Amino acid sequence: MFSPYLLDELKKTMELKEQAILFQNRRGYAPVYRCSSCGWTQQCEHCDVTLTYHKSQNQLRCHYCGFRASMAPTCPACGNSELRLQGTGTERIEDDLAIYLPEARIGRMDLDTVRTKNAHARIINDFEEHRLDVLVGTQMVTKGLDFDKVSIVGVINADQLLHFPDFRAGERAFQLLTQVAGRAGRKNRRGKVVIQALQTFHPVLKEVLAGDYKEFYRREIEERQEFQYPPFFRLIKITLKHQNPETVNRAALHLGHWLKDRLEKRVIGPAMPYVSRVRGQYLLDILIKLERNTPLINQTKDWVMEGVLEMRKLEGCSGVRANVDVDPV
Numbered sequence: 001m002f003s004p005y006l007l008d009e010l011k012k013t014m015e016l017k018e019q020a021i022l023f024q025n026r027r028g029y030a031p032v033y034r035c036s037s038c039g040w041t042q043q044c045e046h047c048d049v050t051l052t053y054h055k056s057q058n059q060l061r062c063h064y065c066g067f068r069a070s071m072a073p074t075c076p077a078c079g080n081s082e083l084r085l086q087g088t089g090t091e092r093i094e095d096d097l098a099i100y101l102p103e104a105r106i107g108r109m110d111l112d113t114v115r116t117k118n119a120h121a122r123i124i125n126d127f128e129e130h131r132l133d134v135l136v137g138t139q140m141v142t143k144g145l146d147f148d149k150v151s152i153v154g155v156i157n158a159d160q161l162l163h164f165p166d167f168r169a170g171e172r173a174f175q176l177l178t179q180v181a182g183r184a185g186r187k188n189r190r191g192k193v194v195i196q197a198l199q200t201f202h203p204v205l206k207e208v209l210a211g212d213y214k215e216f217y218r219r220e221i222e223e224r225q226e227f228q229y230p231p232f233f234r235l236i237k238i239t240l241k242h243q244n245p246e247t248v249n250r251a252a253l254h255l256g257h258w259l260k261d262r263l264e265k266r267v268i269g270p271a272m273p274y275v276s277r278v279r280g281q282y283l284l285d286i287l288i289k290l291e292r293n294t295p296l297i298n299q300t301k302d303w304v305m306e307g308v309l310e311m312r313k314l315e316g317c318s319g320v321r322a323n324v325d326v327d328p329v
């Protein structure tokens, strides 16, 4: 997870008695526990996600609902006893870094380390007063911090930010990487920013490196217009939930048709979201893309309410929950 270049820079930083920040937007030790033979992964019992291994508790945990489990000793699908942890979270970075930089005092700032009272302030204080040499953290390290002696900021895996299935992924990645980079050498001199990625030709990375917001904006706004996304179009996202997958499917198909009869091609879906089951509820999304036309938007809001009421009249569908999000963030 550390390129020779990054390690080298970190060692130099330690020799100069300066500080480093390492950014990884994933907490825990490893996000996947997988059978090396058949590919089975240990999943949450209530959500459609893999469980994340937390080394300090020696436990697997769901980051959506808090479900906890111990690691399966053998694969329940094929009986193989070789199961492996895959991927990298902040806890693993902290752990492995101690091997390469045995002298360094390493701290970690993520949801797991700031749970107790004052923990957040204490970590920041320790870093500010240089009782820590390296701070490993999630998004939390990008906000509101102004450290004087940080001469290097490392982004462990930028690809992960770029491939989130959302039309705003590029914008978020640009913003986050620019913010992270801004943590390096803020007051008196320039610091160094090392971004590790596999897709080094990704346009967002090029624009971040060049600090070229204008080019980022030009490219992004063109795509938004072409694919009918905000700010050119308004979005309404309807998420239907039920503990029975067939019920939610029936409800979503019905509501989808009902809305398409009125809004035609503006209605997309129903489709399964990225995480299609959370806390025992199966999820389906219907997306509506609307021109920026106030009467149309108001009419659509009424139709959505009416459509949801109609859908609930279907047999067995009265308990289907509908979440309506206008311009979802």
Ligand SMILES: [Zn+2]
Binding pocket: 035, 036, 037, 038, 039, 040, 075, 076, 077, 078, 079, 080
């Ligand atoms: Zn297996």
Ligand SMILES: [Zn+2]
Binding pocket: 044, 045, 046, 047, 062, 063, 064, 065, 066, 067, 279
């Ligand atoms: Zn869960």
